[in-house]
Amino acid sequence: GASMSSPPCPSSSPAIPLSQEDLKKIAAHKAVDYVKSGMVIGLGTGSTAQHAVARIAELLNQGELTNIIGIPTSKQTLDQAVALGIPLSDLDDHPTVDVAIDGADEVDTELNLIKGRGGSLLREKMVEASAKKFIVIVDESKLVRGLGSSGHALPVEVVPFCAKNTARKLERLFDGCKAEIRVCRQRNGEPFVTDNANYIVNLFFEKGIGNLEAASERILGVEGVIEHGMFLGMATTVVVAGKSGVTFLDK
Numbered sequence: 001g002a003s004m005s006s007p008p009c010p011s012s013s014p015a016i017p018l019s020q021e022d023l024k025k026i027a028a029h030k031a032v033d034y035v036k037s038g039m040v041i042g043l044g045t046g047s048t049a050q051h052a053v054a055r056i057a058e059l060l061n062q063g064e065l066t067n068i069i070g071i072p073t074s075k076q077t078l079d080q081a082v083a084l085g086i087p088l089s090d091l092d093d094h095p096t097v098d099v100a101i102d103g104a105d106e107v108d109t110e111l112n113l114i115k116g117r118g119g120s121l122l123r124e125k126m127v128e129a130s131a132k133k134f135i136v137i138v139d140e141s142k143l144v145r146g147l148g149s150s151g152h153a154l155p156v157e158v159v160p161f162c163a164k165n166t167a168r169k170l171e172r173l174f175d176g177c178k179a180e181i182r183v184c185r186q187r188n189g190e191p192f193v194t195d196n197a198n199y200i201v202n203l204f205f206e207k208g209i210g211n212l213e214a215a216s217e218r219i220l221g222v223e224g225v226i227e228h229g230m231f232l233g234m235a236t237t238v239v240v241a242g243k244s245g246v247t248f249l250d251k
């Protein structure tokens with residue numbers, strides 16, 4: 001075929017704007033710089049974390065990383081990691097994770113997070129709570145002033161038994177709170193089922209969450225609740241990719 005050569009690019013020409021997907025990938029690749037050979041790595045879940053998993057596999061295949069073990073935070077990530085040939089284990093055999101890398105739905109100014117809109121919050125919290133370093137990777141759209149004030153949900157994992165009643169109890173904990181059991185559009189509005197065979201109750205806060213630690217305790221105090229998506233004081237570093245560059249927020 002004919003080869004086309006493009007004209008030299010004048011230095012004043014504007015760069016192609018980075019898409020949100022590009023930003024996610026940039027943040028993910030920066031986070032993988034923390035991964036060294038021999039480490040146990042927590043593998044996060046979601047559209048941002050999957051770029052980190054792919055990058056780890058790439059470095060393994062290039063021989064730049066050796067002897068690593070991944071601990072996946074969901075079945076979805078487990079499938080991706082298996083397909084890419086990353087050696088895997090779990091917390092039973094590797095209770096200490098050197099570095100965990102995962103996305104988030106919201107990040108506040110204190111590096112507290114809301115996670116779990118992908119539905120994997122329980123395994124994520126278990127793996128990331130066991131990590132010496134927990135690196136969060138986001139594009140700048142995830143930064144918020146206060147958690148739960150964007151109109152999006154705080155996910156809470158509950159046992160399926162009498163989940164409607166548990167949702168009602170959660171709703172009554174907070175002034176201006178609405179609770180909805182997450183449903184699966186693909187499955188005719190049936191409840192969404194987590195990897196742990198539980199349901200998710202989405203909490204919407206009209207007036208904000210208020211004191212996060214207090215809210216956490218109240219939610220966990222409801223019978224039938226297993227875990228919630230607030231990750232308080234857990235992130236050690238947040239890598240934020242924005243249109244004008246990458247920022248590292250440290251605890």
Ligand code: 5RP
Pocket residue numbers: 044045046047048049102103104105114115116117118119120121124
């Ligand atoms: C899944 C999560 C994800 O990390 C979170 O939802 C962010 O996902 P994405 O990177 O696709 O925006 O907590 O449970």
